[in-house]
Amino acid sequence: MTDRHLVEVSDATVVYDRDPVLVHADLAVSPGDFVGIVGPSGSGKTTLLRVVLGAVRPAAGTVTRARRVRVGYVPQVETVNWSFPITVGECVLMARAGGRWAPWSTPSERSEVADVLDRLGIAGLEHRHIRALSGGQQQRVFIARALLNRPQLLLMDEPTSGVDVRTRHDILHLLSDLNADGLAVVVTTHDLNGIAAHLPHLVCLNREVIAQGPPEEVLTADVLERTYGAPMDVLEHGGMPVVVDRMSASNVIRLRRRAQ
Amino acid sequence: MTGAMAWGDLVHPFHFQFFRNGLLVATIAGALCGLIGVYVVLRGMSYIGHGLSHAIFGGFAASGLVGVNFFLGAGVWGLASALMVSAVTRRKSIGSDAAIGVITTASFALGLALIQLYGSPGRNPDAALFGNVLGVASQDVWIVVGVSVFAVAVIVLRYRALLFTTFDPEVAEVSGINTARVDALLMLVLAASILATMSVMGVTLIAAAIVVPAVVARMLTDSFARMLWLSTAIGAVCGFVGMNLSYHLDIASGPTIVLTGSALFAAVFAATGLRGMSRLRGTRRGLEPLHLS
Structure with missing residues (x-):
């Protein structure tokens, strides 16, 4: 761990009831970072957040915190x-x-x-x-x-889950302001376009870290398919990546009004 | 002078030392049950008062058999049962209702079996079951006062940790609070309170004395701090009024105290209407376990 990291998770594996929910995960958070953890349900997002928090102790790997980090x-x-x-x-x-x-x-x-x-x-x-x-x-x-x-580090689990678009914008702006004031922020989110694409650093997780880096590097069709197990396309809109489900005959379920 | 006669009838029992003792104990016991009841109700463990009082009945039988002091034997028995319930509930695979049902009824059944096999210990089992405040000895007064002072001290000194652990145990734990220790402390206070107030309320009705004041208080306020003192005050009023009714109607004190609380519940329920009911939806720990994905 370098001196400037607030928390560094190295090669962490977490097991619940013999079921590995997180495998060889790495994550380092430094002052001023704003990190989003994305992945499907059951991918270990909350577990990784709780490893950073210190609420879950990994079965293997290490978690190192800066002295007296809040x-x-x-x-x-x-x-x-x-x-x-x-x-x-x-x-x-x-x-x-x-x-x-x-x-x-x-x-x-x-x-x-x-x-x-x-x-x-x-x-x-x-x-x-x-x-x-x-x-x-x-x-x-x-x-x-x-x-x-x-605190020097704020951890939020699904901050925009179940909120409307306006509230999602407000919360994202609020977190951005707090981060601009020097607070390091780590969030988990399901929302690829509304939240993840706006963050400076993403961790794509599916039990193991598939990729991490800026959205323009990790939000690719290949990484997303390996993360979510479903084909997705990535478009560009206003200089930002936009993720869409790949429409194909095999994965579109057509619902038709039943004939009277 | 019908009014003077009625007043004379009302104050008549106050001339008796046994009644004054009983009234004091009933009022303090009611307040104590009301105070503890807030945590019991908000943790969704309303049944624990019923269960623990039955478990303590097992300790009542066992202490008589072994020949140890009733309060010591039944107290240790009750605390052990409460800690077992708490430990089983914390594992989350079994809900608190099921844990209470299994552990405390097993303890009660053991008590009944011991009484059948070896006979009843010195204390009157009927008084333990239904409450008999008129037979309150001065020793009982001091026990209720002592447990009340202990309960108030714990709740004042650990107020914030108890509140956080009751509201949000997962986050309380990760915020550095030893929630297992807080839960154990609450179980200790609860077991001691049930033991001390059992002679007034009786095993069968103590659950209502714990639950009703807290439920009435919840209908009246949205603030935790206000609910705490309101529930305590309501419990004290129920104890005082119920004890007087017990004397005048010649009914055991447990039923009159509980019926006073039930009447108050009905009155507040009618007065607060839908607003009170919507608040009551919060009288359980409605938290799903934090799902780890």
Whole structure:
């Protein structure tokens, strides 16, 4: 590991119930990086993210972290219990669960929460229930929780899963702004065109790393077919790669209205 | 003067030391059950109060047989059962409802078998099953007070870790919280609370005393902190009112305390309507396990 890496995963293999879900994976994240991990369902994206986080220990290989590196983690919003009785302020303050024993928040903590909410464009929502927010605001609450401890590296699992196009744009811009301020960001995503094609560095994963590099290098028909196991074409639009399913007689399922 | 007569009837039992003891214990026990109930309900473990009280009944029989102090024997038994439930649930292949069903009913069955084989220990099994607050001894008062102080101390000092672990155990774990230790601590508080309040509520009804105040509180608020103190207050009111009803109606204290809570639930349910019901959808840990792809 070079001194400038925040986290470096080398040759990592993870096994669940004798089933290898990640094989010989490498990933290095440095300050200011913005990395997208793409791949089909079951390809090991979340597992690789959790290896970087330190929540999963690989059966083989090494994970090296910079000393005292601070990492923030934003889970998939689908895993959140939105009906739990909790306000935005209470949720963000969970980031301090390990530090302070007294249940009540200090004035400085309340000020920090207000600042991070303001930075993310959801100021003044501290007393709202988390369910009483729009999809984009909900995602920002959990980003706020991850940012409260001023991490150097932010890990997000499927940040745009289940959100509309406008919210996806907003979240991508927000992450881009945070990254421009020096925060290293690693996201997993299914969204090749909406998210992955916009990122500076991609890791194509299907249990093993198929390819990694800038989108224009790794979003190729060959890499995508090896990653997803399905034929895809890559077009160019406005200087950016656009991935499309390859239309052929063999993989198009035609649905016809049944004759009356 | 019908009003004066009615007032006189109401305050009459307060002249008796045994009633004042019982009222104090019922009120504190109600508050304690309400406080713990918030975590039980939000973790989707509502059945655990029912299960653990039955498991402790097994300990009640075993402690009499072995000849150790009832509270020590039943307490260790209850804690062991709670930790087993927690450990089985953490493996995720078995849900908490099934784990509670298997472990605590096995413990209850063992208690029944021991009583059939060797006879009942010194304490009255009926009182253990249905609650008999009028027979509360001063030792019982101190036990309920002591466990309540312990429970409040744990919840105040570990408030943030308990909240994070209850809301989002996966992320709490990766954020550096020892969730296994937090879960074990909660099980210890729960087992101690059930043991201490069993003489008031009875084995069969303690689950309702734990669940009802938390459910009523959830219908009234969207804030976790407010739910915590509301549930505690509602539990205390149910204990106080139920205990008075127990004396005046000559019914065991367990049923009157639970029926008071049930009446309050019906009133709040009617008053809050659909809004209260929509909040109730959150009274379970509705999290799917984090799928690792």
